[in-house]
Amino acid sequence: MSTSTAAPPTVVNFTVDGRQLSAPPGTLLIDACKRAGIEIPAFCYYEGYSLQAACRMCLVEVEKMPKLQTACTLPVMEGMIVRSETEQIHKARKGTLEFLLTNHPLDCPVCDKGGECELQDMVFRYGAGESRFTEIKNHEPERQWSPVVFYDPARCILCYRCVRACNEGMGVGALGVTNRGVVSEIAPNMVDHLDCDECGACIDICPVGALTSNTYRYKTRPWEMQHVGTVCTHCSNGCKTTLGVRNDEIVRGNNRDRSGINGEFLCVKGRYGFDVSTNEERVTSPMIRINGKLEAVSWSKALGFVAEKFRSVSTAGGSFGVVAGPHLTNEELFYLQKFTRAGLKTSNLDHARSGDLVTLLDALSGKTDALATSDDCYNTKAALVIGSDLSQQHPFLAFQLRADVRHHKANIYTVTPGPVREAKYSAQSIEVPVGGEFDALRNLTETLKGEQELVILFGDSIKGQRVRDLVEWASGLGIPVKYVCLVDYSNSRGAMDMGVMPNLLPGYEVDPHPGMSLGQMLSHETLDVLWVVGANPLRGKTLASKQAFVVTQTMFLEETSERADVVFPSASAYEKNGTVTNVTGQVQRLKAAVRTMGAKTDLEICGLLAKELGLAVEIGVWSHDVVFKEIHKSVRGYNVPLPILITGGAAATNPVNGRVAVDVRIEDIQSAGDTLFTSGELGRYSKLLTSVPEFPGALYKR
Amino acid sequence: MALITNILNNAAAVAKGMSVTLVEMLQPTITDAYPEGPAKLEERYRGVHVLQRDENGLEKCVGCFLCAAACPSNCIYIEAAENTEEGRISGGERYASVYNIDYSRCIFCGFCVEACPTDAITHGHKFEIASYNTSTLVYRKEQMLTPLPADFKPLVVKQEAPSAGH
DSSP states (O other): OOOOOOOOOSOEEEEETTEEEEEOTTOBHHHHHHHTTOOOOOSSOOTTSOOOOOSOOSEEEETTOSSOEETTSOBOOTTOEEESSOHHHHHHHHHHHHHHHHHSOOOGGGOTTTTSOHHHHHHHHHSOSSOSOOSBOOOOOOEEOSSSEEEOGGGOOOOOHHHHIIIIISSOOOEEEESOGGGOEEEETTSSSOOSOOOOHHHHHOSSSSEEETTTTTTOOGGGOEEEEEEOSSBTTOOEEEEEEETTEEEEEEOTTOOSTTTTOOOHHHHHGGGGGGOTTOOOSOEEEETTEEEEOOHHHHHHHHHHHHHHHHHTTOOEEEEEOTTSOHHHHHHHHHIIIIISOOOOEEEOBOSOHHHHHHHTTTOSSOBOOHHHHHHOSEEEEESOOHHHHOHHHHHHHHHHHHHHOOEEEEEESSOOGGGGTOSEEEEOOTTOHHHHHHHHHHHHHTSSOEEEEEOTTSOTHHHHHHHHHHHTTOSOEEEEEOOSBTTHHHHHHTTOBTTEETTTEEOSSOOOOHHHHHHOTTOOEEEEESOOTTTTOOOSOSSOEEEEEESSOOHHHHHOSEEEEBOOGGGOOEEEEOTTSEEEEEOOOOOOTTOBOHHHHHHHHHHHTTOHHHHOOOOHHHHHHHHHHHSTTOOOOHHHHHTTOOEEOOOOOSOOOOOOOGGGBOOOOOOTTOOHHHHTTOHHHHHSTTTTOOSSOO | OHHHHHHHHHHHHHHHHHHHHHHHHHSOOOSOOTTTSOOOOOTTOOOSEEEOBOTTSOBSOOOOOHHHHHOTTOOEEEEEEEOOSSOOOBSSSEEEEEEEEETTTOOOOOHHHHHOTTSOEEEOSOOOOOOSOGGGGEEOHHHHBOOOOTTOOOSOOOOOOOOBOO
């Protein structure tokens, strides 16, 4: 025999139920079978999390092994002969289910999980029709652990999925197991209640109805709902969420089909933050300020009134200022910028900017493939987070990095002004005050040169010249580097892409006639009209111009509405069709889940206003698909493959690769610093987000 | 001759026919006097539904929606709510706060009765529900629930007992 160092085999051949299969070495038998279409039942096994082998449902017969083996912990081996359907296995499964049902109550008719319960399905398929147990079942009363989470110990089958999802997936570790043997149960970290992210991942992952959500309890049964796949409207990560809708009311948010960029990940906002749309403070009728008080009027009267004012200001050569919100769809933003530039003949157009993407694009000019997507955050060998509490501000990107560490042993580096959750599993965490980031980076230089690739995620403390410095420093590392410029809200990125900026047209083309930025508009003393679409720029700020006629399109009467002369009720993102672009530049489709009486989408309001002003022909049809067609055709980077969008996927945009030669006013760029439980203007009106004990939360605390 | 035979044959035929009438006259009546008198219905007749109560006077319905799921004409509408310690409506964890059946769509197939896990919904014998106004055909829970007897006293407020076996 030679001592040749033959490469390890790249494929392992084995037999399951007489079928020849092959898989890469190290694949678990249960996964290999699943891919070949052979179902092996399991409760505790969950793809992506650590192995437990607790439920004993996945037992299979392997030749030359005396006892039945758990397929979930058994890696495939060369020449292995497996049988997954034999008399012995059927008996074992039946026995396992009989034991699970010794204490599991048969209250399926009143259980929220009834109809989508894995235990129900398993018993139906593999279980015995009757039980030999005649003893009285152990019963423990139900407990409420938080405003969101209820735990019913009697229903729990102790698969530990929730424990692992909380610990590994979320990095919180708020759940554990207490007691031993037959009295084991899941316990929260604060003995009788939870102190956690309130993300509800444990509820979603629970195969039975042991963990239930307070917002969904008893509202409906699973088969009564329509499922609408749309995009979460809160932060910029753009998680896909499937809304359960019953009788025009959203009753549940989750993503159990694991479609979209986020799989089934959702944070507290994505899973429960939809209640803003049913808040009873919603504006339901247009209002005009008459004698200092907002009075409800008809749509035609309000539209006519605004159009009349716009026309007279326009004729007199007055100044307009337009402020867009970061939650509008790409279609609305595009239509609004066209309205402003072509209709109102001004570029006084802006939104609350939260990240300096413009300078980044300019600094990356000439580099291809330099912007990371959310998939890159999962696949990269190393990542560097600068100036952001990622788990709080960008929970999905933080989840991706955690999964990257678990599955690919990636190295995470953080440079932040305070302690962050990433420190627990990072290769190196450095705390420096804002401004000192580059000293920390210089210390990291040698370490990072040893990495194969790097994804840099940076927050709003890196802006202007500092972005150029960062790119220059990273270029010196000599490894491929990709960047993510972190921004705040669901379509902050789209607002920049759609040219809702005073000096840039859609697709980052330089505007030959730049206008005023948001800060300049507010401090302009003779501004004649301020038109606010889905934003609240006057929160904590004042409008310098006393004469300004303020029009606002809003869901709630907030600070801007208090100053407004006309208020239009607008629809929330759960009531809209269109597209949004997430922080990593992926476009996804919004689908209207419900309708709210009285409100119209911002696109429709802008369109009706254009019609009233006689500009409709010039600006175009206010239908989301017509506007999207125009975006698809004309905006640089948005000629994305349509099948991906239509089927609910995320299509990566490919923005400009060239100089973006404009002055960036870095004082305009400021992140709102939202935590997990705040969400700018929307979060204030979510009863659930404001009711959890962790609200409002704080950045850089853990 | 032929004439006499003919007459006799005819008389025999009449007598035979009349004998049937005579026998039937002596049989008990099987037709109903409805609508002059009350209609007689079989025990298992499927009329307007009745929502049952248990021995403690609590509603049997636990709001599980299985009847609505079984309904082929989609005429049952339910909203469920949770029982509280102070206000216990049903024996289970939850109850139906709204329970409507649209009799303009119901086909009285009885699938809902078969689907009910708690025997809460049954068919009653009421059938005279024709109306000139279809909106009156949507029956609410109060219209279908069995009334409590006037002198009813609950024996004991039943706590959710652990069920034995399965």
